[in-house]
Amino acid sequence: MDLLQLRYFQVVARYEHISRAAEELRVAQPSLSRSLARLEADLGSPLFDRQGRRIRLNQYGEMFLRHVDRALAELDDGRRAVREARDTGLGRVRVASETLLTVTPLLGSFRAAHPRADVRLFQSDAEDMDRRLRAGEVDFCVASQPLTGAGFASVELAREEVLLAVPYGHRLDGRESVTVRELADEPFVTTRPGHWQRALLDRLFAAEGLTPRLSCEGNEPAASQDMISAGLGIGLIPAVSRRAGTETRVPVAWVRVDAPGCHRVLTLVWNRDAYLSEAARKFREFTTSRPFMTHRLPDARRDRAPGSVLARGHLL
Known part of the structure; x- marks a missing residue:
């Protein structure tokens, strides 16, 4: 052997x-x-x-x-x-996340605070993150879905509302809120199964005994807002996208979804039995010792004004 x-x-x-x-x-x-x-x-x-x-x-x-x-x-x-121990740096920390927009400011702030750390980032869906943690390919996952592997430890980082994005001029443009049943016949732009946006969409519709209509499903969550703006459908977008001011680049209207559980829970997950470098330990302390993101949502009608500047929510 x-x-x-x-x-x-x-x-x-x-x-x-x-x-x-x-x-x-x-x-x-x-x-x-x-x-x-x-x-x-x-x-x-x-x-x-x-x-x-x-x-x-x-x-x-x-x-x-x-x-x-x-x-x-x-x-x-x-x-x-x-x-x-041989190297002079802090070692390497490897992080997987479903969406890069969520963790980019976080990792940038960590690198600024610890420039000797070697930071590696991977984009993964929930299944791939679970596999990577088990195999020791990553140290941490910033997950939008539960990872429940044996030996996994986790801490909640943030909860944020998920909004409905619709093209300007859509029948729901200007609405404050909408129910899931009102969306039964609307085509949705979403991600493939395995991503958190798709899991949330399926869960919201299943709670009403409905199945969502899909106009587009893909592997690139960041492209959803562009397709919605182009009139290809409507979609669920995390509030962080709105707070980051993405509609100044990709114009859409925002509507709140009147349904329990229409939010995203971000957790930091790691394998408690795995070795963590000094850089990884500092990353965990850095990430969990301060607010991960702000939660205030700007007023929908005020932020619809052309050229308005959104209140930005920083991840750190």
Whole structure:
């Protein structure tokens, strides 16, 4: 049994698919299969149930994977600790977020306060963030959806209202608020399943026994406001976009949604069993020791005036 075999087993166990694991590991499938066979022979027990091309972890594989994950995580943490002790900087902090607009000012402020920290940012949906935390690929996630993996710790950073954005001249332009039922026949611009905007939209409509009509679904949340402004539909947009003054660039009208739970909860999530560099520990302290964003929402009609300057909500 060697370290390479254990890493191969870990990746295959994650995918339960030889070809996908071989692609990630950049090894030939026959070589990967032989490595697994030698590992199973060394252990004296099969780790997977094989049904044709499909494989599934069996009870022995699940048991062994828990120990392999802990052992490899300890080795990775040891390498990081030695590297950071050798270097003169604070080390690296790796952060994943669903939307970059949310964390850009945060990371900029942190870099200004700790210029020796090496900051890496990844854009991920909830499923990918969960995977990255489990695999030790990131230190923290700024999540807009619950991440409930075993061993995860979290702290709430902020709650903000989510508003309905509509094109100027739309029938709802000028309304103070609207119910979900009034939106039943409206086409929505939204994200694909897995992103928080889509999860919120589906949840609000499901509460009324409805299914939203979709005119566009994509992987780029930042493009939603542009498409709404162009008249392709309406959509749910976080209040931070409005406070940041984005309608000076992409003009839309804002309407409040009269429905419980039409808000976004931002949480900082980390794996409590994972090693954190000095930079990561300082990032957690920096992020949780002060208000993450302001919550005051400007008056809708006042902010509709051409050329008006929105009250900006800074993330730090």
